[in-house]
Structure formats: C-alpha cells, structure tokens
Amino acid sequence: MKALKITVLANGPYRVAGARQITQLFIQPNAQGLSWSYREGKAFPLQEEGSLLCRxxxxxxxxxxxxxxxxxxxxxxxxxxxxxxxxxxxxxxxxVAALSDAEKLCAFARFCDAGGQIWNLVEQEDAASVALAVREAEYCPAGRLKVWDIQSQKQISKEPDTQALYLLEDPKLHCSAALWVKAADALDVEGDKPYPVRERMTLCRCGASANKPFCDGSHASIKWQDGL
Structure with a gap:
C-alpha cells in the first residue's frame, strides 16, 4: 500500500496522493435522532500519484x-x-475510565451525544456506560475523544489502522460535512511546517472553518452542501 499523503496547497486545494478513491459517508441517526452509525454512498476515483480535492x-x-x-x-x-x-x-x-478531549478538533458530528453524552458516561462505574463511551469515542471522526482505562492507563478506544478517505454528509442537519481522513502518513502544508499526523483527522472542505486546515463545524452553521 502506498503512503497516504495530503498536502494543503497555498490558498488552494488538497493534493492527495496514495489513495485510489474517496467515498461518501452519511451520518445516520438512531430512533432518538442522535448520530449513531454511518452509511456509505458513492465512491469517486482518485489517482494514486495525486489528485486535487476542493478546499x-x-x-x-x-x-x-x-x-x-x-x-x-x-x-x-x-x-x-x-x-x-x-x-x-x-x-x-x-x-473506571478517563476521557481525553481535544475540544478544538470538534467537527460537530455529534456521536458523543447518545446515552446522555460521553462526558457523563465516563463518570459511571457500570460496564455498559463505559462501553458506550468507548463506542462514541471510536465513532468520533475528528479524533477529538479517547477513552482510557484508569487502572492500566492504556487507551481502550481503538484507532483506525486502515487508510481511507471519506466525504462526510450530515442529512440530519441538511448539510455536507468534513473530509474525513483515516491513518494518513503525512499532512503537509505547501511552503510551511507539516502538521502532526493523527489516526483520525477531519479537514475543512466548505472553506469556512476558522481552524483550517481542520473542520470546526462551520458547515453546519452555513448549511453548506456539496451537491453530490
């Protein structure tokens, strides 16, 4: 497998190398209307040597x-x-468990809200609450949240180890969302320092984020739609 490398071009698009496709991924709510699962949509081909994606x-x-x-x-x-x-x-x-939370990374996918919210779940001792907290952290596309075992001090929410690119769609809010990147090898910036690579990253594709290159949820407030 080729290295998945993303370069943020100056005032321009993302250059993505090492990927063969990018796939729509729809956020699916549960019966209570809260983000719960994902459903794949259409796949779009990419050139492994490099493709330019709208930013x-x-x-x-x-x-x-x-x-x-x-x-x-x-x-x-x-x-x-x-x-x-x-x-x-x-x-x-x-x-029983601890939660690490890098709030600035939030992409407003809202998987952390089910079951009374992840911040309340980690305050509980029962296994069901901890398991739900772990699930919510794993479904967070931005990688904002991680759950840890208090006793061993090891992370118990798993990180993706398979490279993938997704175009997030949020039907509940009637908008399109971030570019979700899993297991990238590099996040470079043309003419500037690279960013530390995380197992999960959500990159802005509506152009409105105040935390570029990362998504900050602005797509929801402006009701941005990609038309796909």
Whole structure:
C-alpha cells in the first residue's frame, strides 16, 4: 500500500496522493435522532500519484478542484495549532475510565451525544456506560475523544489502522460535512511546517472553518452542501 499523503496547497486545494478513491459517508441517526452509525454512498476515483480535492467549497466538479478558489477570493491560510493531540487535550477522570478531549478538533458530528453524552458516561462505574463511551469515542471522526482505562492507563478506544478517505454528509442537519481522513502518513502544508499526523483527522472542505486546515463545524452553521 502506498503512503497516504495530503498536502494543503497555498490558498488552494488538497493534493492527495496514495489513495485510489474517496467515498461518501452519511451520518445516520438512531430512533432518538442522535448520530449513531454511518452509511456509505458513492465512491469517486482518485489517482494514486495525486489528485486535487476542493478546499474552498465552490468547485462545480466536487469533490475535485476546478480552480474556483482562484476567482472566489478564498482565504486558505492555515491557522490551526501544530501542537500534537496530547498537548491540546484535557483529561477527565471517572471511577473506571478517563476521557481525553481535544475540544478544538470538534467537527460537530455529534456521536458523543447518545446515552446522555460521553462526558457523563465516563463518570459511571457500570460496564455498559463505559462501553458506550468507548463506542462514541471510536465513532468520533475528528479524533477529538479517547477513552482510557484508569487502572492500566492504556487507551481502550481503538484507532483506525486502515487508510481511507471519506466525504462526510450530515442529512440530519441538511448539510455536507468534513473530509474525513483515516491513518494518513503525512499532512503537509505547501511552503510551511507539516502538521502532526493523527489516526483520525477531519479537514475543512466548505472553506469556512476558522481552524483550517481542520473542520470546526462551520458547515453546519452555513448549511453548506456539496451537491453530490
């Protein structure tokens, strides 16, 4: 398998190398209307040697770049911190499990809300609550949340080890969401320092995030749709 490498081009698109496709992934709610699962949609081919994906939100050929960033006044400056996950995260300790939470990484997918919210779940001692907290952390596309065992101090929520690219869609909020990246080998920035690679990253593709290159949930407030 080729290395999955993403480069943020200056005021331009993402250049993605090492991937053969990118797939739509729809956030599915449960009976209570809370984010619970994913459903795959259409797959779009990519060139392993490199493809350009829209970052400004205006391409008429999404998910690919069509050069619209050059005529829309897109400001693609990356302003997110380059601190690694553990430098950003706060730790909340419960009786059995602990939760590390890097709130700035939130992409507003809302998988953390089921069952009374993950922050309340880790305060419980019963196995069912801890298991649900682990599930919610694993479904968080941004990698904001991780669950740890208090006694062993080891992470018990699993991280993805298979490379994948997804176009998140959020039917509940009637909008399209982030570019979800799993197990990338590099997140480079043209003409600047690279970002520390995390097992899960959500990158902005609506162009409105104040935490570029990462998603900050702005797609929900502007009701951005990719038209796919």
């Amino acid at each position: 400004c939100g205006h391409s008429a050929n999404k998910p690919y770049c069509d050069g619209s960033h050059q005529t829309t006044g897109f400001d693609g400056r990356v302003e997110a911190t380059r601190a690694d996950y553990f430098q950003q995260a706060q730790l909340q300790e419960g009786p």
